[in-house]
Amino acid sequence: xxxxxxxxxxxxxxxxxxLELRCNYSYGATPYLFWYVQSPGQGLQxxxxxxxxxxxxxxxxxxxxEFKRSQSSFNLRKPSVHWSDAAEYFCAVGTPTGNQFxxxxxxxLTVIP
Amino acid sequence: xxxxxxxxxxxxxxxxQQVTLSCSPISGHRSVSWYQQTPGQGLQxxxxxxxxxxxxxxxxxxxxxxxxxxxxxxxxNVSTLExxxxxxxxxxxxxxxxxxxxxxxxxxxxxxxx
Numbered sequence: 001x002x003x004x005x006x007x008x009x010x011x012x013x014x015x016x017x018x019l020e021l022r023c024n025y026s027y028g029a030t031p032y033l034f035w036y037v038q039s040p041g042q043g044l045q046x047x048x049x050x051x052x053x054x055x056x057x058x059x060x061x062x063x064x065x066e067f068k069r070s071q072s073s074f075n076l077r078k079p080s081v082h083w084s085d086a087a088e089y090f091c092a093v094g095t096p097t098g099n100q101f102x103x104x105x106x107x108x109l110t111v112i113p
Numbered sequence: 114x115x116x117x118x119x120x121x122x123x124x125x126x127x128x129x130q131q132v133t134l135s136c137s138p139i140s141g142h143r144s145v146s147w148y149q150q151t152p153g154q155g156l157q158x159x160x161x162x163x164x165x166x167x168x169x170x171x172x173x174x175x176x177x178x179x180x181x182x183x184x185x186x187x188x189x190n191v192s193t194l195e196x197x198x199x200x201x202x203x204x205x206x207x208x209x210x211x212x213x214x215x216x217x218x219x220x221x222x223x224x225x226x227x
Binding site for chain 2: 032036041042043044045046049051090092096097099100101102103104105106
């Protein structure tokens with residue numbers, strides 16, 4: 001069965017510091033992987049996605065993620081965090097047929113000045 | 114192009130009542146998916162509709178149902194509301210049914226059951 005684990009419930013970083021949010025997935029075949037961000041009172045916005053090919057994918061807002069099949073991971077990174085990045089981040093795995101996504105429980109990011 | 118719209122944005126109901134939520138997808142999108150978001154369970158898939166047909170269904174009781182109209186607008190209905198149904202209900206639309214198409218999420222409907 002498909003599942004996604006985000007081990008870190010909450011992370012606090014200083015503005016300008018680097019960021020890495022962890023995501024581990026369980027899926028029998030080649031996964032379709034996504035990172036979404038949710039600001040308070042808002043829906044989810046897609047940051048980036050991975051289907052195949054280059055294992056390092058670039059997304060919006062300066063985010064990138066690396067797919068590592070051997071570790072079943074798809075960690076999100078940003079070299080320098082901005083105060084506006086404070087939000088909830090969700091990793092998700094999708095199936096090739098249908099739009100049924102399995103989401104992780106999310107990581108809440110706080111950015112301190 | 115307008116984004117995904119959900120109405121109403123906030124709703125308060127009492128136990129035993131029923132509720133209908135509406136989702137208007139991005140123009141041209143034919144797939145609409147619904148998710149329930151709660152602090153305890155996170156984001157859980159409810160169902161997906163594509164071209165007026167339910168394609169996938171999550172693990173929710175039959176009290177949760179949905180439909181899609183010919184213009185791709187979708188509604189979900191929850192009957193006999195329970196306290197545990199209090200949640201943010203999100204819908205997402207995409208061009209087609211398949212994870213390679215980006216899903217665009219609406220702002221959600223916040224349902225409170227008293």
